[in-house]
Amino acid sequence: MSTSWRPQLFRFLPGWLVCAMLIFPALRTHAAIDPLHDLVRIVDSGPESASKAARKAADAANNEGNKEEELKSLRVLLLARAYVDKSISNQIVERIVALDRELGVHEAMCELLGLRAKDISMVQSRDANLMYGEAIAFAERHQLTDCVPMIYLDMGKGYVSRNEKSEAMAVLSKAYSLFQEQQDNAGMSQTLGQIAEVFGGPEANEEDQEKAEAYFRQALELIDPAVYRHTASLHNLGLGLTFYHRRRYGDARQFLEKALAISREMNAVVYTAIIQFHLARLAKEEKRLPDALALLEQALPSLGDIADRYFLVGAFLTRAETLAQLSRTEESIQSLLDAKAALPRNGYHNSAKIYADYYARAGRLYAKLGDYQNAFQEMDLLQESSQRLMETSNMRLADELKTRFDVRLKEAENARLRAEQQQADTLRMAMALAFVLALLLLGSVVLHLRRRAEAAKIDAMHHHALANAEARRAEASEAASQAKSAFLANMSHELRSPLNAMLGFTRLMMRDKRLAPDVVDDLRVVHKSGEHLYMLINQVLDLSKIEAGRATLVxxxxxxxxxxxxxxDMFAAAAWQKGLDLKVEHDADVPQFIHTDEVKLRQILINLLSNALKFTSNGGVILHVQRQASDTLNADHALPEPPCSLKFSVVDSGIGIAPEDLCRLGEAFVQAKAGQLAKEGTGLGLALSRSFVHLMGGELNISSEPGKGCTVTFCIPVRPVAREEIEVSAAPLTRRAVGLAPGQPRYRILAVDDREEGRVLLAKLLTPLGFDVRGAGNGKEAIEIWEEWQPHLIWMDMRMPVMDGREATRRIKATEQGRNTVIIALTASSFEEEREQILAIGCDDFLRKPFRENALFELMEAHLKVRFEYDQDAVADPAVRLDAASLASLPAQLRTELADALTKLDTGAINRVIDTIRSGSNSHLAQALSAAADQFEYGAILKALNEIDESSPQP
Structure with missing residues (x-):
């Protein structure tokens, strides 16, 4: 037997222990031995409880002088410590050696050697492999059949932890064969779990992930989870992480929670913390940010007790990323500092990988938080760490090749010595020939290994380069997506906020009775232009949101x-004005009530009908809706039974579209030649319609021939619903508040906005009604005024310098008094998901800019229970209906002017006609017309006017 292991072993075990091991064969007796798989069953049910119980049993047996029972208890303690990765004290080691020598029971010594090898494998894999080899030789020499496969299993675990997959598969295959021969289902299950780890992992492809899943499931089938609870928990954790890496988060949560439940039953504190860490990562990916923080807070105290710093560093990094998403910047930076402080010392088996992961994630997070100096520093350290990681991998490969060479050389030498002893004289020539053949075989093996190593190195470099390129592409894509989102948020705020002031002040000024009529008309023109600009801005932002992947369906x-x-009704007047025939029709089987995004469908159809009427001079326009067969549904938008797809067609007899324009039509800001000549539109309507159709699960198609008109069709999936399921919108408030009803307190209102015009607008709206209004330019000022003045309600802008509205809201709502203060967010954001985020930080409600004053007053009524007095002249008489009978009382000239203004969509002319009607002592009819015009019910008014023309035509 080779003795090259002794210098390495002496570094980890006392010299007398090694000497004792050498003389054990002569001392073996026939003491009763508990099979190792029986001890595994005891420990696997709960390593922590088994460890405590074994320590008590060992002490009791020692006091009673029952050495066999004491050794059994110490073996259980040894195995339990191995399960939870805890080292054994020298006192326990010395007691095991003494009992083993006295009783002649070598199983404990074999298990102790395996545990020692496992301990040093985290620091020096080569020394560990030598010790594992000697442990196997020791077990085979003493015929310890139970111990050998367990040592191979531990060797495999070490290789798996160091990502040495080919070596891991070799020893794990041996372990599985031996366990299978012994019919040890628990050992087979543990081995299959490690084989699954070889195939799984975050870098594995889909095929390997499926293999990992299959091995984990097979491993679970081999054991009773009520008995082998630790192993069952490990397999459930492995399945959960396999689904996590495949982004199947629902399945991942199911298995991770099952693993957590088993771990808590076992009272395994540290292992529970590890599962909570993985569940927190899953919650962060699912955007369940409060759940992620709660899980991390539970896990962090126990993760610090684990020698492998991967979990502690990873937990702090995950916490920092979660806090950053919640805009809790200071806490996020503190978690980054905690992660840096937790980094392991150099020399730990996976320290280079932990450092590289930290520098990459910390650099990205510092950049996201705007700390570019720290971001650059961490990225610079990332490059150095990556280089060290590559050098470490190369050194490890060289060490492995040298170890394999030494092993092969020793095997050949031992074979030659045995052959010489058996055939010393008669086979001397044969021995020489065998030696030559052995050398040739060894040379072939070395040459094969060298070529394999070179090929593996080249392959690794290639994969590393591909991985780096893919990482750079993903980071660039993510940076571009974040830049788009940041641009949208900034542009939404910078464009909508001034528009809010412009539209609000023009509405206030138009009510001033002191202004001359021509000045009021000019203000109406400004207001109309502002609303047109608002519509264009919304179109551009909608298109940008779709491109950035931020658009959603409501x-x-x-x-x-x-x-x-x-x-x-809406387009009847425009068609009548141009002498066109407009038909809006649907097949009998088209459902009346459906479930889809009504706003986007309405906008699509308005854009298509508007374009068709704009470029049609003769003939007509047809909008036709028909029901399609279920097999035409988009596969990515499958719906519950019964399936339904609706086809919308807009057909016109207009000028048509040239082939060279048709291929580009539908791109943003692109118009056909006819549109360019007409100098109308922005080229956004059709592009937006195409994007909305795609978002709803369909495809928009255009076919046309010059001079023969154009046909636009699209199909979208919908779900038919019953009448009871439709939502009925409340009628809009048309009354104008002029003051507070008597018997109410004088409400204190705080307007928080970094733009002075925003604060002034709110003050001018609310002060005349009887509210006390103060203003603040940022969140810090708002908190100071709130502490001093205690307002009843705060209108809080979200984007401000010094301190934003989110942080100010959090601080106010964190106090007892603040919980009684109503805070309503005022934001110019165009993102729908921001509403949920703002409400989550503590705001009581949400209002977008630019807003209508009625919406402002409705929220104040809802939250403060305030009662308003209204301008009686501003309330439409419910007895006045906008039908042919009521409008027939108007002079023919006024009816003609009103129809012409409505057809041209000229809001200024519409308002002038209504003012003329009001001045003629028909104020109730004027108010009813004004309310309808404010809701853009032009079609209904024109329909009533046309009925008068049909019954009493004008000369």
Missing amino acids: ERGFDLHGLLDELG
């Missing part, structure tokens, strides 16, 4: 037939 039930009738 689906609800509604009356499709009613929408089609409304569109027919």
Whole structure:
């Protein structure tokens, strides 16, 4: 037997222990031995409880002088410590050696050697492999059949932890064969779990991940989870992480929670913390940020007790990333500092990988938080760490090749010595020939290994380069996506906030009775232009949100037939003005009530009908809706039974589109030649419609021939619903508040906005009604005024310098008094998901800029229970209905002017006609017309006017 192991072993075990091991064969007796798999069953049910119980049993047996029972208890303690990765004290080691020598039971010594090898494998894999080899030789020499496969299993675990997959598969295959021969299902299950770890991992492809899943499931089938609870928990954890890496988060959560439940039953504190860490990562990916923080807070105290710093560093990094997403910047930076402080010392088996992961994630997070100096520093350290990681990998490969060479050389030498002893004289020539053949074989093996190593090195370099390129591409893509989102947020705020002031002040000024009528008309022109600009800005932002992947559907039930009738009324006047025939029709089997995004569908159809009427001079325009077969549904938008797909077609007899324009039509800001000549539109309507159709699960198609008109079609999946499921919108408030009803306190209102015009607008709206209003330019000022003045309600802008509205809201709502203060967010953001985030930080409600004053007053009524007095002249008489009978009382000239203004969509002319009607002592009819015009019910008014023309035509 080779003795090259002794210098390495002396570094980890006392010299007398080694000497004792050498003389054990002569001392073996026939003491009763507990099979190792029986001890595994005891420990696997709960390593922590088994460890405590074994220590008590060992002490009791020692006091009673029962050495066999004491040794059994110490073996259980040894195995339990191995399960939870805890070292054994020298006192326990010395007692095991003494009992082993006295009783002649070598199983404990074999298990102790395996544990020692496992301990040093985290620091020096070569020394560990030598010790594992000697442990196997020791077990085979003493015929310890139970111990050998367990040592191979531990060797495999070490290789798996160091990502040495080919070596891991070799020893794990041996372990599985031996366990299978012994019919040890628990050992087979543990081995299959490690084989699954070889195939799994975050870098594995889909095929290998599927293999990992299959091995984990097979491993679970081999054991009773009520008995082998630790192993069952490990396999469930492995399955959960396999699904996590494949982004199947629902399945991942199921298995991780099952693993957590088993771990808590075993009272395994440290292992529970590890599972909580993985569940926190999953919660962060699922955007369940409060859940992620709660899990991390539970896990962090125990993760510091684990020698492998991967979990502690990873937990602090995950916490920092979660806090950053919640805009808790200071806490996020503190977690980054905690992660840096937790980094392991150099020389630990995976320290280079932990450092590289930290520098990469910390650099990205510092950049996201705006700390570019720290971001650059961490990225610079990342390059150095990556270089060290590559050098470490190369050195490890060289060490492995040298170890393999030494092993092969020793095997050949031992074979030659045995052959010489058996055939000393008669086979001397044969021995020489065998020696020559052995040398040739060894040379071939070395040459094969060298070529394999070179190929593996080249392959590794290639994969590393590909991985780096993919990482750079992903980071660039993520940076571009974040830049788009930041641009959208900034532009939404910078454009909507001034528009809010412009539209608000023009509405206030138009009510001033002292202004001359021509000045009021000019203000109406400004207001109309502002609303047109608001519409264009919304189109650009909608298109940008779609490109950035931030657009969402807001689906609800509604009356499709009613929408089609409304569109027919809306465009009837424009068609009549141009002498065109407009038809809006649907097949009999088209459902009346459907569930989809009504707002986007309405906008699509308005854009398409508007374009069709704009470029059609003769003939007509047809909007037709028909029901399609279920097999035409988009596979990515499958719906519950019964399936339904609706096809919308807009057909016109206009000038058509040239082939060279048709291929580019539908791109943003692109118009056909006819549109360029007409100098109308921005080229956004069709692009936005195409994007909305795609978002809803369909595809928009255009076919046309010059001079023969154009046909635009699209199909979208919808779900038919019952009448009871549709949402009925409340009627809009048309009254104008002029003051507070008597018997109420004088409410204190705080307006927080970094733009002075925003604060002034709120003051001018609320002060005349009887509110006390103060203003603050940022969140810090708002907190100071709130502490001193205690307002009843705060209108809080979200984006401000010094301290933003989010942080100010959090601080106010964190106090007892602050919870009684109503805070309503005022934001110019165009992102729908921001509403949920703002409400989550403590705001009581949400209002977007630019806002209408009625929406402002409705929120104040809802949250403060304030009662308003209204301008009686501003309330439409419920007895006045906008039908042919009421409008027939108007002079023919006024009806003609009103119809012309409505057809041209000229809001200034519409308001002038209404003012003329009001001045003629018909104020109730004027107010009813004004309310309808404010809701853009132009089609209904024109329909009533046309009925008068049909019954009493004008000369």
